Amino acid sequence: MKEYKLFIDGEWVGSSTETILDDLNPATSEVWGRVHQASAADLERAIAAAYRARESWGNTLANEREAILLRAADALQKRIPDVAAVLIDEAGSTYGKAMFEASFVVNLLRSAAGECRRITGETMPSDSPGVFSMSVRRPLGVIAGIAPFNFPFLLATKKVALALAAGNTFILKPASYTPVTGLKIAEIFEAAGLPKGVLNVVPVQGSVLGNTFVADPRVRMITFTGSTEVGRELSAEAGRHFKRITLELGGKSPMIVLKDADVDYAVNAAAFGIFLHQGQVCMANSRLIVEAPIFDVFCDKLATKIAGFKVGDPRDPQTVIGPLIDRKQCAVLDRHVADAVAKGAKLLHGGKSDGAFYQPTILAGVTPDMVVFREESFGPAVSVIRAADSEDALRLANDSCYGLSSGLITNDLQKAFDLSLRLEAGMVHINDSSIMDEPHVPFGGVKDSGFGREGGHHSMDEMTELKWITVQMGQRQFPF
Structure with a gap:
């Protein structure tokens, strides 16, 4: 030893x-x-x-x-x-x-x-x-x-x-x-x-x-x-x-997906942004705020994508979801899932653990009254939230005590810049997930x-x- x-x-x-x-x-x-x-x-x-x-x-x-x-x-x-x-x-x-x-x-x-x-x-x-x-x-x-x-x-x-x-x-x-x-x-x-x-x-x-x-x-x-x-x-x-x-x-970073987005690309960005390192990332996009016209298809495609994720030995290059640093965190995730489901959210995938390994989890229809909307899960669990339009999406994104990072998927450049200036976050990544870092950039957040x-x-x-x-x-x- x-x-x-x-x-x-x-x-x-x-x-x-x-x-x-x-x-x-x-x-x-x-x-x-x-x-x-x-x-x-x-x-x-x-x-x-x-x-x-x-x-x-x-x-x-x-x-x-x-x-x-x-x-x-x-x-x-x-x-x-x-x-x-x-x-x-x-x-x-x-x-x-x-x-x-x-x-x-x-x-x-x-x-x-x-x-x-x-x-x-x-x-x-x-x-x-x-x-x-x-x-x-x-x-x-x-x-x-x-x-x-x-x-x-x-x-x-x-x-x-x-x-x-x-x-x-x-x-x-x-x-x-x-x-x-x-x-x-x-x-x-x-x-x-x-x-x-x-x-x-x-x-x-x-x-x-x-x-x-x-x-x-x-x-x-x-x-x-x-x-x-x-x-x-x-x-x-x-x-x-x-x-x-x-x-x-900490963070409870949002990723806004507007109705004009390429849904397949948005799903790929969202999955990377939450499931990298089992969601144990302060800037993970744990809140996916999706405009109503594409909400259902987005949820279906995201569930299909993560169903193929390999959970297990982190040494295996094919593994996507490895262990949580401490299996006690599984209890936190269980509490978030149970509260959301009891209040009307739909569990599309996951919600189970085996030792320190927690299955990639999707909760659809999450609302601001649910614990998972507010609290940092720090695990492989993501909330998908329905927004009526872009302004509603911005309101939901800013309805948090946190303000670290954010993502925004849209082909409307004018709307992208407008929303990025009003997002209450230290970092905004247009047409990308919320996870981004480079050695020379001003990395940091606002609020809590x-x-x-x-x-x-x-x-x-x-x-x-x-x-x-x-x-x-x-x-x-x-x-x-």
Whole structure:
């Protein structure tokens, strides 16, 4: 049984309290690894290491940071199968999703390398004579990141790589379900020659972590991806400590399908947008809002399509639906299905589970009074909602506390742009599903889906301090 240690100050070290937990394969519930857990003393070591390294790393030349990030990309390119295997065994990723995620991060690292040379300020005219006025961006210092379990390699590396590109040091707390995936990031950067202390990866139980990152004045920023409930608590604590924070939280993302859409294409987009990674995606289009004239045919075609989905071993390249990260989530899905059916929805497919595997599920005729319309299911269950027209579809789409992503299928370009501007979501994808990401785009949501943006220069803005500097040429005339 392989044992995984903490990565602190450039070294692989055991837990100071010798706390080691089993890491389970969600598909089999078998132990496939054992992971050291950071203690309060270990967290202090990690913060101290990042704090010591912050000044030297912040003063490295852009081309030096760029070179390390490019070497990290090259190192990962050679290890894609290894990382994908961990994503399958630890996160329950299907083969295709795991290969996509690992490959995406190669481009993410290269994109982050390019950002090293794009941390720019500006010159500004001054109202005072002889004054040269400019702004510059400087690293914050130490940033702490808390990563989720669903895309644990992609979303954690996005935080790490862009923080390092901006000249910050970083402490990563991987999700408790996927600690080894986080430690793989440390392996990649160690291979790239990252200086000691710049990156620290500390699997840690929540009871030990507490508000350590938020309360410690050496940590200048928290970047969190996870549930809205936890994000709300972090935000409140961050406010008390005047701590900068970005939050990418939950979603109940809609996909609107208007009556002029190509129904077959809309069905394909909808199926991908909800059943990728068993629906455990914050931007999954779990609400399909379909105009009445094509509602019935859309439902029939969607049910036919998913009936052919293979559920089972995530290692099998033909598998579409793998295991949920925790079989307890099946009870949440059962509750959503039962409530919807009791209130008049029709179960077209699924609604059953076997261990951690939940059948792809379609509920047709869902209405706003049903729990599944409001609550995030985080599983392979989709609601199909009838809309009278495009305005009704927009109303239904916006009738949510969430606002992360959205999709819109129509051949009417004018209507598409009109609706996209009025959709209450941080991201709108016309003629596509709600699932889309690229390394350089402003990824993030509104309302209870969080605030702040990750990706490209948008992360540079979040992870740097903007400073105004003036130079008085000649002597200023003072009034007294």
